[in-house]
Amino acid sequence: AQSVTQLDSQVPVFEEAPVELRCNYSSSVSVYLFWYVQYPNQGLQLLLKYLSGSTLVESINGFEAEFNKSQTSFHLRKPSVHISDTAEYFCAVSPYSGGGADGLTFGKGTHLIIQP
Amino acid sequence: DVKVTQSSRYLVKRTGEKVFLECVQDMDHENMFWYRQDPGLGLRLIYFSYDVKMKEKGDIPEGYSVSREKKERFSLILESASTNQTSMYLCASSPPVGGAFFGQGTRLTVV
Numbered sequence: 280a281q282s283v284t285q286l287d288s289q290v291p292v293f294e295e296a297p298v299e300l301r302c303n304y305s306s307s308v309s310v311y312l313f314w315y316v317q318y319p320n321q322g323l324q325l326l327l328k329y330l331s332g333s334t335l336v337e338s339i340n341g342f343e344a345e346f347n348k349s350q351t352s353f354h355l356r357k358p359s360v361h362i363s364d365t366a367e368y369f370c371a372v373s374p375y376s377g378g379g380a381d382g383l384t385f386g387k388g389t390h391l392i393i394q395p
Numbered sequence: 396d397v398k399v400t401q402s403s404r405y406l407v408k409r410t411g412e413k414v415f416l417e418c419v420q421d422m423d424h425e426n427m428f429w430y431r432q433d434p435g436l437g438l439r440l441i442y443f444s445y446d447v448k449m450k451e452k453g454d455i456p457e458g459y460s461v462s463r464e465k466k467e468r469f470s471l472i473l474e475s476a477s478t479n480q481t482s483m484y485l486c487a488s489s490p491p492v493g494g495a496f497f498g499q500g501t502r503l504t505v506v
Binding site: 313324386 | 399426428430435436437438440443453485487489492493494495496497498499500502
């Protein structure tokens, strides 16, 4: 079984400031790692993912996340946030085995609030 | 553009009614999922299916059932709706590797 812990339920930051959203996971098997974003009244959109290879992964809108196996973490960062980044962010894991059928295990989410 | 489509964005039903939530995907994925999202609890898996006519219980299946008669369609059924089933319901489909694609969600209110 897997579990995901997002350490902050809410993170307020000023516009153009850097931000880090923390995610730690626990699993007895190897997992893939994901960050999803949810804008108000919408479904979840995949922001970025770690499947293999380089431990630093990037999204097209300036977010990045680094997989740290020893610390079982996958923290999300952005060097300069914009008001449009206001959203709920979910960290998730999926086991290597099972062909994706086991689905994703999610953290409880972090609400990123950008202050002008 | 890949799509997961849920039949309703908003739904209001009465206690005791039988409720059907429909989900269709156009990506030929074998895996499909129903999640429930509640404030402070994140997303919790209700049921999933890895093939036509196959279904597996997730973490919170009580009070729900599912149907998958065709590969592209996965239905969630509330046999007798109750007020504690008021929630946002999210359908998703996924390939074997790479994460899931989500529908826009159905916000269900049971009165």
